Amino acid sequence: MNQVPFVSREYIEEHYQRPVSDKARARPYRICTRCVMDTSDEQIQFDDAGVCDHCRSFERDVKPNWHVGPEAQAELQTTIDKIKENRRGKDFDCILGLSGGLDSSYMLHMLVEQFGLRPLVFHVDGGWNTDLATSNIQTLVDGLGLDLYTEVINWREMRDLQLAFFRSGVPHLDIPQDHAFVATLYHYANKHDVPYIMNGGNYSTECVRNPLEWLYYGTDLAQIKDIHGQFGTMPLKDYPFSSIFFHKMYLPYVKGVKMLRPLNSMPYSKKIAIDTLSSRYGWRSYPQKHFESRFTRFFEGFWLPTRFGYDTRRVQYSSLILTGQMEREEALQLLARLPYDVDAIQDDIVYVAKKLQISTAEFMEFHTLPIRSYRDYRNQHWVFDLGAKVLKAIGVERAIKR
Structure with missing residues (x-):
């Protein structure tokens, strides 16, 4: 295996600021006035008060039945x-x-x-x-x-x-x-x-x-x-x-x-x-939800936000805001910081590439591939969608917003 090249702090920090999807880019940036979900969720919708459909789904489907x-x-x-x-x-x-x-x-x-x-x-x-x-x-x-x-x-x-x-x-x-x-x-x-x-x-x-x-x-x-x-x-x-x-x-x-x-x-x-x-x-305790897995820590903390513009902390913090466990201002302050330390990110890039038995140079080439979604491959989305609606109708499932 080739010696691993170093992935610079500048590369990492730049990519946390840069990416959003083409669909999100086509819309003016907005963030919910109640939680911290924003237009990085390409399907998000806001009411006249600026409250998103995640919040409305919680109030309509979850809260009355929880x-x-x-x-x-x-x-x-x-x-x-x-x-x-x-x-x-x-x-x-x-x-x-x-x-x-x-x-x-x-x-x-x-x-x-x-x-x-x-x-x-x-x-x-x-x-x-x-x-x-x-x-x-x-x-x-x-x-x-x-x-x-x-x-x-x-x-x-x-x-x-x-x-x-x-x-x-x-x-x-x-x-x-x-x-x-x-x-x-x-x-x-x-x-x-x-x-x-x-x-x-x-x-x-x-x-x-x-x-x-x-x-x-x-x-x-x-x-x-x-x-x-x-x-x-x-x-x-x-x-x-x-x-x-x-x-x-x-x-x-x-x-x-x-x-x-x-x-x-x-x-x-x-x-x-x-x-x-x-x-x-x-x-x-772990620094963030799902960080018990080193892969998930790397995937949710670095790969998703820097390649796709998806920060799963928005989902986690919004859940805590809606259930009264976190103030929105605190969530915004946390979101202004990187999910975890740059030195640890650099270590994880090297570690994940080595464990997957490829060079870091080859591994980081994946970071620049054309972006695809589940729609670009065979899928059974209609089955899951139908199942979620049936489960909601019979009261087994509550929130189906995804």
């Missing part, structure tokens, strides 16, 4: 009691995928300490864990007296799929990692007949969703296979796949596997979760 009071907690307890009864005599009550991030970590704490459940703690190692994430996972399972089951993804195949996504020019480069996590968890639950999957997803910190142009659906097999078919170099024999039909139809309606999000039925805030985990287990 209950965390005594009645909701009693209903959740009834569900927990039913799980315990149904799983009596079994090794585990439920399965929880643990990334080491805040939401799944706090979810595990609550399952054991608050509800007395016996979860199978499942971790998928896609090759990108930070040392801090590894430490946090071990600290938590040790503190709760649990065993950890770890599934390691075939790295040669993961690497090939990730390189294929880089070569494709799309923004959603985290799909190879995310899809492997989700698919492995679903297949394990199916194989071992664990009927309850606990999910740390929640409205409190995630009520605003990443626009579809930023981060596309992670289980669109047509897209994954098309991109790999065009840009991959080896067959994916061991990489785990899960179609939307498998986990949205077969698992829940044929196998009876239920996905539960208990954090939506209890008071939950980022600060309370961090304070609880830190004081109880010595768990340490």
